[in-house]
Amino acid sequence: MREAGTEIPEIYLDANATTAVLPRARAAALAAMADDYGNPSSGHLPGLRARACLAAVRARARRVLGVATGQVLFVSGATEGLQTAVLSALRSIAGRPGIHRLLYGATEHKAVPEALGHWNEVLGLGLEILAIPVGADGRHDLPWLRAQAATAGLVCTMAANNETGVVSDLAGIAQALEGSPALWLVDGVQALGKMPLDLAGLPVDYAVFSGHKFYAPKGIGLLYARHGAPLTPLVVGGGQEQGQRSGTENVPAIAALGAVLEALEEGGAFRDQVTLKVFRDRLAGALRDAFPGVVFNAPEDRCLPTTLNFSVPGLDSGLLLDVFDAAGLRMSGGSACSTGSGAGSPVLQAMGLPAWQVASAVRLSFGPATETTLVDEACRRIRRCGHVMREQGLVPAPELRLEPVDGVTRFVSNGACCYLLVDAQSRCCVVIDPLPELTQRLAQAIRSRELDLVALLDTHTHGDHASAAEALRQACGGPAGAGGADALGWAAGSGPLALGRFRLTRLPVPGHTRDSVAYLWFDGQGRLQAAFVGDTVLPGALGRSDFPHSDPLAYASSIVQLHQAVGDATLLLPGHDDDDRFACTFASESAAQPLLAQVLAGGLAAAAFADRKARLETDIPPTRYQTIACGVRCPSGAEPAANVVHAAGLAALLQDHPELVFVDVREAHEQRLGPWPELPWTLRREVVPLSSLTNAMPRWLESEPALLFVCRSGNRSATAARAMSRLGHRRSFSLAGGLALWPQARA
């Protein structure tokens, strides 16, 4: 464990999302605010000074972009530049015979297809909008483009991709467009400052740039329009920018942009291509050392020298990012705009990469002003991350014998849950509901701790995924198929399954499917610890029973039998948890789901229950992960909100709850890498990773200590606090902003 209060200086490796502002750009912006504060449209001296600043920066932009003619407009950023270009192009082609479609690269930034769709609709053009396919190397399919070009009105292609760094073949695109009536828009956001860009030498009609992607502030960008290219202003008013973009100019940001362009022209502040490639190779080398199976998702000879997009077999990108973040390395899982969307990167999907590579992808990007010392430190930390991952059994380390984690570890993928139950003393384990995408990770967890895989169990035949039992058995090197096991992996007949000091029993609960079962987990003293209930009872939902292999009429009595077997308070570990509610009990679900409460109270016969449920099961939308929903949400009462406490409110919380326990729910690998805050109070502290929370829940529910959950950013701690509150624990709190905001919050 790291010592309390150890500060980890941040290493920012997410330059494709945005960059810090160059010191000289900051100084220029401040000077513009202090001295050149005039309105560039005013005729007096301050106004003239501001106007001169604009003229100088525009002239510099022309030189850097290599465009002596045409217009260079100051806009708020690339997104605005794109709107203006698309609006202008679409207005000019409206009603032109022979124009049927608009084309954009399949890996464009979302702003491009959104702008095309929006303006096509607003202008009522009804043109077909088609994505230009890309190959596995991320480059446009030029024969396809050539075939479509004759009837295209606008073609949008990026110069370099924000997620992969793949550099487009602009010369090849120009050739493919020869003879085409189409206007050509190039998104140059990721290219500027990182690679040569020959706008004048190519028949480009429009190009857009964002200042904040190359060391200028946010809120300033450039739109280049070739001489003679149609232009329709997006914003009208005072007539600024020769009437093409009204609104008083953002002089401080323009001055800052000018300072960056000056640095680009001089060259001193920015590394050359050769040096940047050396940096990239060193970082790629560190990744290979840390994660021997790492795969790079785009061919490096076709990429910007400042971007690496990589995947590690068996590790999803969320886990990798948590690890890097704990080590103070800020990277991202794709474009910043898609963070939190849950879906995999459309860019990598368009390149046809396998699902695991998409799910595991991490983007490392640095800017051309990066220092050698930063690369040195980044490489050191990446290697340390690899070391800690080996220590924790997340990547292979045959030289280490790792200690097993006793009890249940929960894995979740797109809302589907899978459990590893381990008796640490005997090193025996069982996997319940193995998910295909977790096969490698589970096999790694089992092998690295030399666990004896006693059984691979499913709670039912799943509707949303195949069981990975056989694949996992093979990956663990086990014999194919346990002798005498049923289709769900149960080989113990009617007796209990021994798992070291633990026992599992099996209870058929037909309903969601005809073959649904629950597995009841008993400890060494024969006490019921929890029940793995599949989709029979879910937090806030019941399993659907409208599948061909469902048994709706048996559902009500299965619920009653399960309740008789486990009672109100036993933790029910579900097969799905789409809303991050974690676990439930019959008590929590009776309170939240009136339909369930009625069945348990004996107020609904089997047919009436099936009928009420069938009415809820019409048109069930997919989950937020775009997977088929296995549960049907039952009308519920108000859900408890997490009790969120800000650092400033901790003293008061402690006064109310002097015995408060500080529970760190970060995973073990993050705890090894990350800082631990210095606390001004002596607090009891527990370390319970979120994946192991179910082991501690019964104890906390029984003794009701006041709990303050803490994690890196406040999300997982809020999940834990909410889950505990939902289970009736009244004194669960979450630290807002987590450890990420801790020092600032206290300052």
Ligand code: PLP
């Ligand atoms: N195009 C590309 C390639 C980008 O990477 C981005 C930002 O991520 C944009 C356009 C949009 O830029 P902005 O949000 O600065 O308008």
